[in-house]
Amino acid sequence: xxxxxxxxxxxxxxxxxxxxxxxxxxxxxxxxxxxxxxxxxxxxxxxxxxxxxxxxxxxxxxxxxxxxxxxxxxxxxxxxxxxxxxxxxxxxxxxxxxxxxxxxxxxxxxxxxxxxxxxxxxxxxxxxxxxxxxxxxxxxxxxxxxxxxxxxxxxxxxxxxxxxxxxxxxxxxxxxxxxxxxxxxxxxxxxxxxxxxxxxxxxxxxxxxxxxxxxxxxxxxxxxxxxxxxxxxxxxxxxxxxxxxxxxxxxxxxxxxxxxxxxxxxxxxx
Amino acid sequence: xxxxxxxxxxxxxxxxxxxxxxxxxxxxxxxxxxxxxxxxxxxxxxxxxxxxxxxxxxxxxxxxxxxxxxxxxxxxxxxxxxxxxxxxxxxxxxxxxxxxxxxxxxxxxxxxxxxxxxxxxxxxxxxxxxxxxxxxxxxxxxxxxxxxxxxxxxxxxxxxxxxxxxxxxxxxxxxxxxxxxxxxxxxxxxxxxxxxxxxxxxxxxxxxxxxxxxxxxxxxxxxxxxxxxxxxxxxxxxxxxxxxxxxxxxxxxxxxxxxxxxxxxxxxxx
Numbered sequence: 197x198x199x200x201x202x203x204x205x206x207x208x209x210x211x212x213x214x215x216x217x218x219x220x221x222x223x224x225x226x227x228x229x230x231x232x233x234x235x236x237x238x239x240x241x242x243x244x245x246x247x248x249x250x251x252x253x254x255x256x257x258x259x260x261x262x263x264x265x266x267x268x269x270x271x272x273x274x275x276x277x278x279x280x281x282x283x284x285x286x287x288x289x290x291x292x293x294x295x296x297x298x299x300x301x302x303x304x305x306x307x308x309x310x311x312x313x314x315x316x317x318x319x320x321x322x323x324x325x326x327x328x329x330x331x332x333x334x335x336x337x338x339x340x341x342x343x344x345x346x347x348x349x350x351x352x353x354x355x356x357x358x359x360x361x362x363x364x365x366x367x368x369x370x371x372x373x374x375x376x377x378x379x380x381x382x383x384x385x386x387x388x389x390x391x392x393x394x395x396x397x398x399x400x401x402x403x404x405x406x407x408x409x410x411x412x413x414x415x416x417x418x419x420x421x422x423x424x425x426x427x428x429x430x431x432x433x434x435x436x437x438x439x440x441x442x443x444x445x446x447x448x449x450x451x452x453x454x455x456x457x458x459x460x461x462x463x464x465x466x
Numbered sequence: 467x468x469x470x471x472x473x474x475x476x477x478x479x480x481x482x483x484x485x486x487x488x489x490x491x492x493x494x495x496x497x498x499x500x501x502x503x504x505x506x507x508x509x510x511x512x513x514x515x516x517x518x519x520x521x522x523x524x525x526x527x528x529x530x531x532x533x534x535x536x537x538x539x540x541x542x543x544x545x546x547x548x549x550x551x552x553x554x555x556x557x558x559x560x561x562x563x564x565x566x567x568x569x570x571x572x573x574x575x576x577x578x579x580x581x582x583x584x585x586x587x588x589x590x591x592x593x594x595x596x597x598x599x600x601x602x603x604x605x606x607x608x609x610x611x612x613x614x615x616x617x618x619x620x621x622x623x624x625x626x627x628x629x630x631x632x633x634x635x636x637x638x639x640x641x642x643x644x645x646x647x648x649x650x651x652x653x654x655x656x657x658x659x660x661x662x663x664x665x666x667x668x669x670x671x672x673x674x675x676x677x678x679x680x681x682x683x684x685x686x687x688x689x690x691x692x693x694x695x696x697x698x699x700x701x702x703x704x705x706x707x708x709x710x711x712x713x714x715x716x717x718x719x720x721x722x723x724x725x726x727x728x729x730x731x732x733x734x735x736x
Contacts, residue, residue, distance in 0.1 A: 299568075
């Protein structure tokens, strides 16, 4: 599906869902197959606080930070991603006459991966082993359900969690899941939209935006990525390696974020 | 789809989801198309309390009790139904090799209805008009998505809310939505499973179970229904009127609740 467009919408604060969905409606009306992927970090943090199970972030020995996902956190994550943000996007799309269908990576085993049997975390300078974490990485995208929906005129809206090979829900990075989805579909373009204008040479100075990165140079440019941007650059490289023609990391806060990213805004990896 | 089976699982306490799903897996393995519908009243009540937005029930002038559904309650209802219970059922089915896909009535405009512009409630003996309630009744089932999924080998698991003609989420009765779904699909059988053995002549004496009700006698037998059972009997009548061959109200608490209901347990309306 080379004309297919996979768009990941960041779940952070400041994203204008109605504006994004109005722009998405333009894409769908033009006849281009669109798949929307989203996370839900911000909503999960808010709901975790409200439910007296505050978010905890752990740092791996290699310095990577991730959400500590015990079973209760996973349930909260499901409620926030699947029950709240996903259905808010579906509602906004339906209001604009886009026949959206919300899915998690568990539905139809859309996103399959291995649950990490142990997670290593550095606590007070010592490495601890955590055995009841529900995290993993998407290793396989079962595109059958997505293709079936697209062919029948529906627009899939997909959120974590994914499903483990043992059928447990697992928290996965939505940027990299979107990259895997684009590659598995043979999509021509992947957009990773969030509350940053793209990859910055000197974060957070937005005037230092890097407009293009050639595929052979991703490793060199990855050094400029800070925090969450690291996963996006990693995802961009994985998508290109998987056959996606172009990946754009761009701003979701614009009035027409999808149109802008397709027209050259943000950082294009190609 | 005359061999299709629509099964509504009550969301009340005491329901053994793994047992229900193991039995559902037997049905799917036998090759019979299965659609699962569920509510989420109990989970919504629990989550509402946890989020300091306690459930409120209102009584109409005709004596019918329903959940007061302001926008915040609706969000909580979505998190409980769609984010929690729905995905718990999908997980339990996936563990048993059933390729389940969770959906709400909003996804693919599956369940469409009119939002009530005003809801009348009796408060302290006086009738009040409530204008910001998100409730309604399913008037139209867009079966395209369900048929597409069944034909592709997936098992749909559907929860409220439904979607209004103006694309707002609306709280609807899941028993009646299941009845509408069975009728729209041309399903031969509808099962309404919950934590009661069936229609009782003298509620709550389970020895007074009414085994069968002929379709011409539903109105007469409806007088025995108490509380939630009224909606089930109403749904049974609507399903039969819509062409469903048989409706069984039976116990979800059994080890094999679907098999039992198909084999004669509970109250059969035919």
